[in-house]
Amino acid sequence: MFNLVLFGPPGSGKGTQSENIIATYKLQHISTGDLLRSEVTNRTTLGLEAKKFMDQGMLVPDEVVIGMISSRIDESGDARGFVFDGFPRTEAQALALDKLLEFKGTSINLVLSLEVEEQQLIKRLINRGASSGRSDDNEEVVTKRIKEYHAKTKPVAGYYEHQGKLVTVNGEKSVEDTFKLLSAHIGQYIS
Numbered sequence: 294m295f296n297l298v299l300f301g302p303p304g305s306g307k308g309t310q311s312e313n314i315i316a317t318y319k320l321q322h323i324s325t326g327d328l329l330r331s332e333v334t335n336r337t338t339l340g341l342e343a344k345k346f347m348d349q350g351m352l353v354p355d356e357v358v359i360g361m362i363s364s365r366i367d368e369s370g371d372a373r374g375f376v377f378d379g380f381p382r383t384e385a386q387a388l389a390l391d392k393l394l395e396f397k398g399t400s401i402n403l404v405l406s407l408e409v410e411e412q413q414l415i416k417r418l419i420n421r422g423a424s425s426g427r428s429d430d431n432e433e434v435v436t437k438r439i440k441e442y443h444a445k446t447k448p449v450a451g452y453y454e455h456q457g458k459l460v461t462v463n464g465e466k467s468v469e470d471t472f473k474l475l476s477a478h479i480g481q482y483i484s
């Protein structure tokens with residue numbers, strides 16, 4: 294199996310690049326953002342709880358997200374590998390993911406961290422908010438999401454750097470050029 298974490302701040306292109314990666318390398322996509330938005334749309338108990346945090350630009354509590362990921366991995370059957378998009382976002386989530394994968398006899402192979410300058414992130418997310426109507430893509434909430442990223446998510450990069458798995462990639466190029474940069478690293482593991 295090949296397991297990849299796509300890491301980076303809100304708006305760095307994790308979701309965008311995941312689409313290209315899963316199509317090219319036939320991996321399963323696990324996006325906590327998409328899973329949470331689906332729970333919100335279906336008005337489940339989990340979704341109604343998560344919405345309160347998402348609308349304020351805060352991370353959803355670890356226990357909620359970890360439980361959701363555990364079920365998603367269990368449902369995956371015989372996967373060639375996973376792309377984890379937007380997960381883990383805290384050190385507690387990173388530890389839980391290592392344990393869940395160990396239980397399946399596998400582990401994270403590579404963490405690709407998309408680097409994008411802050412003003413560019415804000416611009417991209419506000420642009421998306423204007424067309425998608427996503428409740429967490431307005432200037433006030435985006436600023437909070439970036440603050441939450443620096444406080445809770447950025448330290449996760451250190452966790453993987455310590456394991457020798459972290460590689461940083463320039464995420465400011467076009468979608469196509471960024472994909473080429475990511476592929477150069479993924480291609481060292483699978484074709």
Ligand code: B4P
Nearest residue numbers: 303304305306307308309325326352353379417421467468
């Ligand atoms: P997510 O849904 O994970 O996503 P994101 O951070 O908004 O953005 P992403 O990096 O995927 O950017 P995208 O490709 O879409 O999180 C939303 C919320 O869910 C969080 O704030 C949190 O509340 C909650 N949540 C999710 N996971 C959680 C977890 N594990 N624990 C706790 N809470 C969790 O790109 C953004 C925009 O940029 C798009 O419009 C795209 O078209 C554009 N773009 C992308 N690449 C570009 C490029 N190269 N050039 C120009 N524009 C580009």
